[in-house]
Amino acid sequence: MLKVPEHQVAGHIAKDGKLGPLIDDQGRFYKPLQGDARGENEAKFYESFTSNKNVPDHIRGYFPVYHGVQQVEASDGSGELPHLVLEDVVSGYVKPSVMDVKIGSRTWYPDVSEEYFNKCIKKDMATTTVSLGFRVSGLKIFDHQVSGFWRPDKRVVLAYKVDGARMALRKFVSSNSLDDDAVPDCAFASEVYGGSNGILKQLLELKAWFETQTLYHFNSCSVLMVYENESGGDDERRAQVKLVDFAHVLDGNGVIDHNFFGGLCSFIKFIQDILESSDNGHENGH
Amino acid sequence: MHLKAPEHQVAGHIAKDGKPGPLVDDKGRFFKPLQGDSRGEIEVKFYESFSSNTEVPDHIRRYFPVYHGTQAVEGSDGATMIVLENLLSKYSKPSVMDVKMGSRTWYPEASEEYIQKCLRKDARSTTVSSGFRISGFEVFDHRELSFWKPDRKLLNGIKVDGVRVALRKFVSSNTLSDTSSKPDSAFASSVYGGSNGILTQLLELKTWFENQTFYHFNSCSILIIYENEAINDNGARAQVKLVDFAHVHDGNGVIDHNFLGGLCSFINFVRDILQSVDESTEN
Numbered sequence: 001m002l003k004v005p006e007h008q009v010a011g012h013i014a015k016d017g018k019l020g021p022l023i024d025d026q027g028r029f030y031k032p033l034q035g036d037a038r039g040e041n042e043a044k045f046y047e048s049f050t051s052n053k054n055v056p057d058h059i060r061g062y063f064p065v066y067h068g069v070q071q072v073e074a075s076d077g078s079g080e081l082p083h084l085v086l087e088d089v090v091s092g093y094v095k096p097s098v099m100d101v102k103i104g105s106r107t108w109y110p111d112v113s114e115e116y117f118n119k120c121i122k123k124d125m126a127t128t129t130v131s132l133g134f135r136v137s138g139l140k141i142f143d144h145q146v147s148g149f150w151r152p153d154k155r156v157v158l159a160y161k162v163d164g165a166r167m168a169l170r171k172f173v174s175s176n177s178l179d180d181d182a183v184p185d186c187a188f189a190s191e192v193y194g195g196s197n198g199i200l201k202q203l204l205e206l207k208a209w210f211e212t213q214t215l216y217h218f219n220s221c222s223v224l225m226v227y228e229n230e231s232g233g234d235d236e237r238r239a240q241v242k243l244v245d246f247a248h249v250l251d252g253n254g255v256i257d258h259n260f261f262g263g264l265c266s267f268i269k270f271i272q273d274i275l276e277s278s279d280n281g282h283e284n285g286h
Numbered sequence: 287m288h289l290k291a292p293e294h295q296v297a298g299h300i301a302k303d304g305k306p307g308p309l310v311d312d313k314g315r316f317f318k319p320l321q322g323d324s325r326g327e328i329e330v331k332f333y334e335s336f337s338s339n340t341e342v343p344d345h346i347r348r349y350f351p352v353y354h355g356t357q358a359v360e361g362s363d364g365a366t367m368i369v370l371e372n373l374l375s376k377y378s379k380p381s382v383m384d385v386k387m388g389s390r391t392w393y394p395e396a397s398e399e400y401i402q403k404c405l406r407k408d409a410r411s412t413t414v415s416s417g418f419r420i421s422g423f424e425v426f427d428h429r430e431l432s433f434w435k436p437d438r439k440l441l442n443g444i445k446v447d448g449v450r451v452a453l454r455k456f457v458s459s460n461t462l463s464d465t466s467s468k469p470d471s472a473f474a475s476s477v478y479g480g481s482n483g484i485l486t487q488l489l490e491l492k493t494w495f496e497n498q499t500f501y502h503f504n505s506c507s508i509l510i511i512y513e514n515e516a517i518n519d520n521g522a523r524a525q526v527k528l529v530d531f532a533h534v535h536d537g538n539g540v541i542d543h544n545f546l547g548g549l550c551s552f553i554n555f556v557r558d559i560l561q562s563v564d565e566s567t568e569n
Contacts, residue, residue, distance in 0.1 A: 105543055130394050131540065162540065253416065262417075
């Protein structure tokens with residue numbers, strides 16, 4: 001029995017009869033293969049990546065597991081459509097906070113159509129993509145004070161400038177995100193961003209791979225950040241970084257993905273700054 | 287003060303058709319005419335800021351030309367010039383390469399016209415694909431005992447493979463104007479490798495760029511210089527220098543991800559050459 005995912009923050013949403021991804025109760029995510037070359041390209045990437053012996057195991061963990069392509073009843077009632085079957089990266093979480101960050105100072109790439117290029121560059125300039133090397137695509141944060149999720153409107157998110165992006169990254173690890181008047185408390189910054197298994201550590205591992213890997217150029221890909229809000233016995237946040245959305249991935253052809261690398265470093269710096277200022281705040285007894 | 291045109295200028299403006307170009311004196315100084323339309327002003331502003339910025343570590347300062355202020359110079363209609371360290375004054379027979387860093391040479395604050403002009407040039411060259419492009423180079427041929435410079439038009443049209451060939455030619459000793467013989471990369475280890483070589487210096491710069499949020503070095507170049515005179519006895523004295531700060535803007539708390547990405551890509555190209563040379567000598 002397939003249903004619409006609850007925690008989708010960016011991309012197409014299967015709602016109100018629209019075509020979008022679905023999930024099952026076995027931890028799988030079904031992404032409809034779109035008519036144009038994009039779906040094909042994404043499947044091609046997953047096939048290549050899955051069998052690529054040059055990808056180290058610890059890096060493989062940052063990518064959703066691929067389960068091939070399957071004919072599935074489409075969410076818009078149009079009948080059976082091929083769907084990419086992937087690991088549902090949030091299936092192991094009860095109350096996940098999720099953020100999608102598109103990495104790179106440009107989302108276009110060489111040899112695209114003029115129309116696509118113009119569409120991309122316009123969006124890149126209007127958001128923080130050009131200025132920061134990344135942009136927040138979507139987020140959904142659990143607010144502990146009201147015990148509910150905060151999910152800003154997509155248009156609001158796309159209008160973020162540098163300060164908005166910084167604020168979103170602070171709110172992401174705060175317990176008081178819904179309170180617009182309060183300064184984000186960054187209560188979970190050290191647990192989520194910091195620590196030996198936190199977001200920063202994972203991003204740094206990815207960065208080290210991007211310094212030399214010339215296999216793929218991850219145009220227009222996102223980093224998905226997820227962590228648990230439900231307080232369990234082990235109090236673990238289980239913060240996870242996953243790379244998603246491979247419709248525009250191309251061969252690296254012996255050149256590193258300098259576009260992704262630069263944006264990733266900029267994103268890492270933002271996280272580091274938040275971690276540092278929250279550490280200092282706690283030291284000062286705030 | 288005796289001023290003359292510099293000998294080894296590989297990129298940028300040269301003195302032509304009555305327009306002022308850069309000059310050098312015999313005291314190790316380089317005089318750069320202030321460009322019109324605020325670019326000269328921005329460059330001066332950068333040098334002033336950088337010289338007095340106490341947060342720039344000393345080991346990074348060495349990658350920048352020393353700034354000696356501005357001066358009105360005779361014979362150039364009293365035009366103001368930026369006075370800098372002449373980076374080549376301590377070299378006798380320098381090979382020089384200018385590499386423009388970054389996958390884009392434009393920046394958000396630029397005019398629409400400038401952005402379009404840059405986009406075209408970036409797409410035509412290796413800037414978009416590789417994160418840097420070779421603006422020019424001049425290399426000493428140890429057989430012909432003369433300097434060789436590739437044709438500017440040819441250089442502008444090279445793609446990724448052409449970049450690799452150019453980077454090999456730059457550290458070769460054999461006849462470079464003869465396209466049939468393969469570059470011997472004879473000086474690859476002395477220039478690119480070693481504890482003081484180009485690769486080590488670039489990696490030091492990269493570490494700084496991973497954290498510094500002071501400046502965005504739009505359209506800046508990395509100059510690579512090394513000595514050919516007695517290179518086998520005295521070593522290459524290879525140097526990396528950042529140059530051309532007419533489009534530098536404040537970082538405003540954000541790292542220069544554009545420069546950093548390009549720099550990392552360039553480092554990989556240099557490293558690949560070093561590795562393939564090491565592998566072939568082992569065989």
